[in-house]
Amino acid sequence: MTLALLGIGIALLLVLRVPVAFAFLGPSLVYMAVEGQSLGMALRHVTNAAASFPLLAVPLFVLLGTLANHTGIAEKFFRFALAALARIRGNLGYVAVGTSVAFSWMSGSAVADAAALGKVQIPAMLKAGYSRRFATGVSATSSLVAPVMPPSIPAVIYAGLAAVSTGALFAASxxxxxxxxxxxxxxxxxxxxxxxxxxxxxxDVTELKASIPGVLLPMLAPVIILGGILGGLFTPTEAAAIGVVWIAFVGLVQRSLTVKVAIAAIKDAVTTTASIMLIVASASLLGYILAKERLPQLLTDAALSVTSDPMVFLALTALMMLMLGTVIDATAILVLTVPILLPIAAQFGIDPIVLGVLLIVSLMIGLLTPPVGTVLFVTAHVSHTRVGEVFRGSLPFLIPSVLIAITAIVFPGTIAWLPTVLGL
Incomplete structure (x- = not known):
């Protein structure tokens, strides 16, 4: 009964648009008090969740993305891709995708990608005669590549929660x-x-030649970061720190990193990191309560009673992530569901790396799904377009993401192939 009231309280706070971290934390603290649990214990759970060495990579990767954004690297990628694909019909659509892929090696965040690239890509497409629906749709959905492609912030969080190799999860993504x-x-x-x-x-060959110097040094960032991680030279946390130093060096060489730009990038990184870690900490306390109430065991028994087919379980999991992703932040969902889903997946013999990729891909689709859909609102804001128009423009571009989720369910070996080849 107490657990049911806890769920109702959280749901009501979310409906009232209370920030996710406080919607989780408030009812959880009330539960601890009602159940006679020490509030000191609650505080320890909250602080211990954030005091994790693997999660130290999160603020560093966030800072890497904000530095890349504020030093204009996104615009340099866009200029180069546009010059290289100038003769191709519909080139700006392909440029939007290609630029997002290139920038994703540094940003790790769909929201950062949508904000940095949308303000460049969308006006250029509208000026060239593309429809507003096409321009906003391709720009918004291209940003979903960022949290899937390493270095991925959701992947770092999942790896820390599931106690799996971040490098293996990066390779699988x-x-x-x-x-x-x-x-x-x-x-x-x-x-x-x-x-x-x-x-x-x-x-224009002159424009192409002029755009090349702007992307040469930034494109070494993924080589340094992923090459170092997959080659066993350093941990993801160390790789993130080295990536920050490299992008700062690139900014200084290209004279795009000033004191003012650095301060703005650090402020953005601090704000973003604080929101992520507050969600991680509050959701961790809620996760402790759910574990205390034996919810993971109950759900495991329920899942096994419904089906013994791993494919069905993965399909149900993906559907649940899609639904949750429409109303709750992806970070909160991961912190809450990973400790619950891992034991169930183990019962079905599912590789936790495959589960992680499926969760991330499914949750990223939720970033473009009302009513929350963070990327929807960011794209609508930077393009001065109604949210509904952005969503309708995104629908055909969401098909690839859905197909990737289906592939992970039906052919999980495709996900685990690269980590296996690399011996991770």
Whole structure:
């Protein structure tokens, strides 16, 4: 009965638009008091959740993304891709996807990607005669590659919660992310063929040559970060720190990193990290309560009574993530559900790396789904477009993400292949 009241209290606070961290923390503290649990114990759970060495990579990767954003690296990638693909009909659609892939090696966040690239890509497409629905749709959905492609902030959080290798999870995410990008390009190709008003541009070799220096040094960042992690040279946390130093060096060389820019990037990183870690801490306390009430065991028994097929379990899990992702922040969902789902997945013999990739891909789709849909609102804001219009424009571009989730369910070996080859 107490657990039911806890759930009702959290649901009511979420409906009232109370921030997720406080919607979890308030009722959890009330539960601890009612059940006679020490509030000191609650405080220890909250602080211990944030005091984790693997999670130290989160603020560093966030800072890496904000530095890349504020030093104009996104715009440099966009300029280079546009110059290289100038002769291709519908080139701006492909440029949007390609730029998002390139920037995703540094940002790790769909929201950061949508904010940094949307304000560049969308006006350029509208000026070139693309429909507003197409421009906002391809820009918004391309940003979903960032949290799947390493270095991924959700992957770092999942790896810390599931006690799995961050490097292995990063490696497992590469192929799904590239397939997402390929799928987006196919959708662009189909939609562009239907719109005969979209014309090819003019190739300018001078512009291409001028854009190359701006991307040479930034493109070494993923080589340093992922090469170091997958090669066993340093941990993900150390890789994130080295990545920050490298991007700062690039900013200084390119004269785009000033004291003012650095302060702005650090402020953004602190704000973003604080919101993430507050959610992690509050959700951890709620997770302790759910474990105390034996919810994971109850759900395990229920799942095994419904089906003995791992594929069915994964499909139900993906569907649940899609539904939760429409109303709750992805970080909170991971912290809450991973400790519950891992024992169940183990009963079905499911690789935790496969489960992690499926959870991340499914949750990222929720970023473009009302009523919360953070990327929807960010894209709508930077493009001065109604949220409903952005959502309708995104629908055809969401098909690749859905297909990747289905692939992870039906052919989990495709997810585990690269980590196995690399011996991770």
């Amino acid at each position: 590469v192929i799904p992310a590239l397939l997402m990008a390929l799928g987006l390009c196919i959708v662009v190709f189909v939609l562009v063929r239907r719109d005969r008003s979209i014309k090819a541009g003019t190739f």
